[in-house]
Amino acid sequence: MSALPKLAVWKFASCDGCQLSLLDLEDHLLALAGKVTIAYFLEASSTVLPGPYDVSLVEGSITTPEDAHRIKQVRRQSRLVATIGACATAGGIQALRNFTDVRDYIPVVYAHPEYIKTLDKSTPISDHIPVDFQLPGCPINKNQLLEFIKALLQGRTPRLADESVCLACKIKGNICVMVAEGVPCLGPVTHAGCGALCPTYHRGCYGCYGPKEAANTASLSARCRHLGLSDQDIVRLFRTFNAYAEPFRQESLAHE
Amino acid sequence: MSNLHMGDEVVLTAADLATLYDILMQQGFQAVGPTIQDGGLVLDVLGGPADLPQGWTSEAEAGSFRLAPRTDAAFFGYNLGMESWKKFFYPPRLALLQVQSRDDGGLHFQACSQEALPLALIGVRACELAALAVQDRIFLEGPYQDPVYAERRRAHFIIAVNCTEADAACFCASLGTGPGVTAGFDLALTEIINDREHLFLVTVGSSQGAAVMANLPHRPAWEELRQQARDLVRQAARSQSRALSTADLPRLLYDNYSHPQWDDVGARCLNCGNCALVCPTCFCHRLEDAIDLEGREAERWRLWDVCHTLQFSYIHGGCIRVSPKSRYRQWLTHKLAAWIDQFGTLGCVGCGRCLVWCPVAIDLTAEIPAIRGQQVKM
Ligand code: SF4
Ligand code: SF4
Ligand code: SF4
Numbered sequence: 001m002s003a004l005p006k007l008a009v010w011k012f013a014s015c016d017g018c019q020l021s022l023l024d025l026e027d028h029l030l031a032l033a034g035k036v037t038i039a040y041f042l043e044a045s046s047t048v049l050p051g052p053y054d055v056s057l058v059e060g061s062i063t064t065p066e067d068a069h070r071i072k073q074v075r076r077q078s079r080l081v082a083t084i085g086a087c088a089t090a091g092g093i094q095a096l097r098n099f100t101d102v103r104d105y106i107p108v109v110y111a112h113p114e115y116i117k118t119l120d121k122s123t124p125i126s127d128h129i130p131v132d133f134q135l136p137g138c139p140i141n142k143n144q145l146l147e148f149i150k151a152l153l154q155g156r157t158p159r160l161a162d163e164s165v166c167l168a169c170k171i172k173g174n175i176c177v178m179v180a181e182g183v184p185c186l187g188p189v190t191h192a193g194c195g196a197l198c199p200t201y202h203r204g205c206y207g208c209y210g211p212k213e214a215a216n217t218a219s220l221s222a223r224c225r226h227l228g229l230s231d232q233d234i235v236r237l238f239r240t241f242n243a244y245a246e247p248f249r250q251e252s253l254a255h256e
Numbered sequence: 257m258s259n260l261h262m263g264d265e266v267v268l269t270a271a272d273l274a275t276l277y278d279i280l281m282q283q284g285f286q287a288v289g290p291t292i293q294d295g296g297l298v299l300d301v302l303g304g305p306a307d308l309p310q311g312w313t314s315e316a317e318a319g320s321f322r323l324a325p326r327t328d329a330a331f332f333g334y335n336l337g338m339e340s341w342k343k344f345f346y347p348p349r350l351a352l353l354q355v356q357s358r359d360d361g362g363l364h365f366q367a368c369s370q371e372a373l374p375l376a377l378i379g380v381r382a383c384e385l386a387a388l389a390v391q392d393r394i395f396l397e398g399p400y401q402d403p404v405y406a407e408r409r410r411a412h413f414i415i416a417v418n419c420t421e422a423d424a425a426c427f428c429a430s431l432g433t434g435p436g437v438t439a440g441f442d443l444a445l446t447e448i449i450n451d452r453e454h455l456f457l458v459t460v461g462s463s464q465g466a467a468v469m470a471n472l473p474h475r476p477a478w479e480e481l482r483q484q485a486r487d488l489v490r491q492a493a494r495s496q497s498r499a500l501s502t503a504d505l506p507r508l509l510y511d512n513y514s515h516p517q518w519d520d521v522g523a524r525c526l527n528c529g530n531c532a533l534v535c536p537t538c539f540c541h542r543l544e545d546a547i548d549l550e551g552r553e554a555e556r557w558r559l560w561d562v563c564h565t566l567q568f569s570y571i572h573g574g575c576i577r578v579s580p581k582s583r584y585r586q587w588l589t590h591k592l593a594a595w596i597d598q599f600g601t602l603g604c605v606g607c608g609r610c611l612v613w614c615p616v617a618i619d620l621t622a623e624i625p626a627i628r629g630q631q632v633k634m
Contacts (some may be wrong), residue, residue, distance in 0.1 A: 031549045150549055159544055163529065163565040166615075170533035171348040171560055175296030175338055178615045180321045188528035188615045202294075214564045214580050216526045223319065223616045 005054035005153070008040035010074050011065050012067050013094055014124060017139035018085035019043045019059050023144050035153055046223075051077030054253025055152060058131075061087040061094060061122045068128060075129040080152070083125045084145065085204065085239040086138035093138070095122040095244035099252075122244070135160070136191050138208040138241035144193055162213045164188050167204050168196035177204055184224045184237060189215035189247070210242035217251035231255040260466040263459070265482060266474040268445075270454035273305040273331065277413075279471050280376040285413055288344060289378035290337060295335030297323060299344075302378060309334060316423040316608060319617030328449050332379055335423040338613055340536035341384055342391060344375055345408045350405075353556040354541075370404050374411035380441065381419055382434030383426075387536035389440055393599050394539050404558075413464060416441035416590040420448075420488035422496050425608030427621055430499035433605045435492040443469065446485040456487045488565070488588045500623045501628075502602060506593030508628055513585070522581020524616055527563035531610035532587055536605050537595075538562070563587050588620060 009019055023044060025032065037047035056078035062068050075081055079172045085087045091098065095209055097105065106113045125131055144160055151158035161167070165187035169176065177183040177199050185204035187196070191212040198205050211217070221234050229237070238252040260266070268276070280287055281428030287302040292309045302308065314334035315322045326333045380388075388586050395405035403492045419426075419435035428434030435608040437444045446457040457477055532538040542561040547554045561568060564583045569576035577583045595603030604620070611619040 020578065028549060033547060146549070150547065153549070154547060154551055159546075161565070161567060163567065164526070166528040166530050167533065167560070167562065167565075170530065173298065173339060173343070173348070175294075175298065176321075176613055176615070179319060179613050180296060180338070182320070185615070186528070188526040215529055216523075216580060219524045219616050222524075250359055 001004060004035065004037045006039040006049065006052075007036045007045070007149075008051070008053040008056045008074075008078065009038075010040070010058045010060075010071075011042070012058065012061040012071065012088065012125070014060030014085065014087040014092065016055070016059070017041060018137075021084075021142040021145055022057070022142050025146055026148055030084045032149065036149070048109075053078050055080045055082065055149075058083050058088050058125050059085055061091045061124060061187070062119070063094060063122045063129055064118055071125060071128050080132045081125070081129065082133040082135060082148065083131055084135045084140050085141050086124075086136060086208065087223055089134045089136050089245075090242045091122045091124050093241050096239060097217050098122060098244050098249075117160035124244070133158075136209040137193050141193050141195070163192050165190045165192050165194070165196050165199070165209070165214050168194075169194055169199050172196055172200065175198050177202055178223075178227075182227050184229055184233075186220070186226060186237065191222050207238070207248065208239055208241055210245045211247040215247040217247050218254070221251055221255065228239075257621040260460050260469050262461060262463070262466065264466070265477040266458050266460070266469060267477050267481065268456045268458055268472060270329075270331070270476055272472055272474070273456070275472055276468070277304055277378075279300075279468055280413060283413075283459070283468075284374060285376035286373040286487055287376045287378055289332070290332075290368065291455055292323065293319050295557040297334065299337065299339045299341065303395055305331065307334070308379070312421055313421075314423040316612045317617075318425065318619045319614055320434045321612050328452065330447055330481040332417045332445070332447050333421070335419060335421070335426060336381060336384070336607055336609060338609065340387060340534070340609065341377060341380060342387070342536050343350075345388075345405050346391065346395070346402075346539065347404075348356070348560045350404065350558045351555055352558050355554040355556075357552045370407050372408050374413075375408075376413040376415065378415045379613075380414055380416045380437075381607075382416070382437040383605040383607040384536060384621070385414070385416060385433075385437055386428075386433035387607065389606065390537040390603065391539060393601060394537075413468070414441045414443075416444040416461070418444060418446040418485065418489050419492045420446065422484075422492045423608065424497065426496050426605035427498035427500050427605065427608060427610045429493040429496045431502065431602065431604065431606040432536040435496075436489040443464070446488065448481065448484055448488070455481065458479055498619075500604065500606060500621050500624060502592075504628065505602070506589075506596050508624070509589045509593040515627050517623065518581045518585050520626070521584055521618060521623055522579065525564075525580055525582045526616060527564040527583050530561035530613050530615065530616060532564065533560060534609040534613045535591070535603075536607060536609065537591075537605065540568075543602070557594075563590065584618075588623065592624070606615060 148158045173224040179183040183204045186207035187205035190207045191209040193209045234255040235252045289302045291307045291417040308331045310331050313326045354366045357365045395402040441461040444459040448455045540561045544557045563586045591603035
């Protein structure tokens with residue numbers, strides 16, 4: 001039996017930004033390497049240790065038949081599966097195609113459409129296998145990732161609140177952009193985790209962390225109408241990195 | 257200079273404000289008050305009266321806040337910003353404790369220093385004095401005192417300001433908490449701008465205030481000016497269109513737990529928590545522990561928290577308040593009903609912040625009449 005828990009990092013349809021957050025842990029990375037065996041992490045090392053793995057971090061959504069098969073193998077080899085990022089958790093920006101017919105796009109993008117074998121939809125990992133934990137964000141916050149790994153190693157619950165971005169804004173003392181500047185902001189329906197990055201710079205929240213628990217998107221949309229947004233604007237507001245997350249998906253469809 | 261006493265009224269010119277500031281600095285206070293930063297009205301350290309939002313006014317309505325230029329050079333010609341003074345006494349984020357594991361296997365606990373400079377609060381409105389009094393009850397009275405709050409509240413100087421204009425969101429007059437200040441200050445100013453003069457009528461509210469005023473070149477107040485100040489404050493009260501009738505509280509809320517209005521507001525409420533975060537009397541917080549990877553060092557932090565999150569009502573086995581409406585109902589019922597049973601006072605001082613900073617403009621002064629209008633007795 002290996003003394004250290006074995007960690008694997010898997011990539012599906014994604015931009016690699018969330019895996020980078022792991023590498024971006026910099027000074028913590030060495031300490032982490034002393035606490036876990038990094039058994040499978042192709043972005044960092046070509047050394048691959050065989051499974052089973054204690055923890056699998058999964059980045060990316062499922063967009064091809066091969067990946068739909070591969071994720072099942074990941075599950076079979078893993079004691080715990082955690083998705084990292086908007087792609088793995090909600091389908092990602094590539095799930096924008098779920099609102100159209102992907103076959104219309106393939107010939108426009110690829111010189112040889114006949115080589116492309118893709119699924120109709122980009123779907124979150126949890127549509128395919130049971131997932132033990134989801135870390136939202138586009139990309140994830142590296143400190144949240146560290147907190148998650150620390151909690152696993154220390155045998156405690158990770159401290160990752162599912163409240164709105166507004167709490168972080170108010171604790172920071174940000175003046176609300178929606179109230180004071182009339183800027184549409186997804187913060188009140190978006191899962192905390194980024195530390196209210198965009199409102200700190202006078203931008204409305206883009207919803208990178210996806211819907212918070214009980215996200216009341218309909219009420220926020222009604223207020224956005226009041227602030228002058230058209231239905232089309234509202235569709236755009238909800239259709240970004242977490243477009244296929246259920247509350248955001250429903251809300252954009254309601255304004256189509 | 258003459259001996260001043262509590263209740264005395266004297267007159268300063270606008271230029272004397274700088275001298276007043278300097279005296280407070282000499283006495284070791286750090287001045288904090290309203291100032292415009294990055295386009296927003298905040299409360300922060302003031303480098304002098306020039307940092308006050310002179311010549312600006314506020315336009316606050318449900319779900320909307322704007323600053324606009326005034327036609328005069330008033331220093332206090334706006335009402336309330338998003339932030340309240342509670343942030344100085346009850347900070348949003350505070351390190352409480354550090355723990356280290358020692359080589360002999362034991363633990364070393366170290367409380368974080370809570371030392372703070374004595375503050376001079378400049379420009380505190382009547383409703384905000386009332387809010388401080390409410391938080392004093394919560395944090396200082398009763399069997400448990402909050403040592404952080406007590407330490408910060410120990411020494412300070414309060415320059416209150418009578419409101420001579422009210423924002424559309426204000427409803428202090430209906431609760432008797434404003435717009436004129438009555439107690440809890442060292443000095444209270446009424447700003448009066450006449451054709452030729454820019455004056456402050458100053459009411460002495462404490463011996464500390466009297467001692468400071470004695471060092472300033474003040475004039476005794478004259479009756480006409482007093483009358484003008486009274487009229488301005490009265491006018492600020494009369495101009496308030498919002499009101500909250502408390503006659504039937506807390507029973508109204510206790511008896512209407514199943515009122516359909518809760519469904520109505522529950523469908524609009526985002527459970528974002530902004531109303532409680534900006535409320536000057538809400539006092540909930542959470543404790544968070546941060547532990548390093550080695551498990552050798554830990555910190556305990558205190559952060560503001562609100563009853564609108566799912567996590568807030570989590571106890572063994574699950575969350576008590578799952579539906580959005582139950583969380584808004586908890587908030588309003590605590591503020592306007594349970595608070596009275598708990599602390600002998602209303603949890604609302606009529607500042608209007610909760611309705612101004614609600615992203616979807618939910619307004620308690622409309623929700624309460626809606627419940628009162630068609631009561632459904634259980
Ligand atoms: S209303 Fe909610 S946030 Fe405010 S003090 Fe009561 S329980 Fe806490
Ligand atoms: S409940 Fe609203 S109006 Fe009342 S004190 Fe709190 S923020 Fe102000
Ligand atoms: S009443 Fe408004 S500010 Fe309060 S939680 Fe609901 S939506 Fe947010």
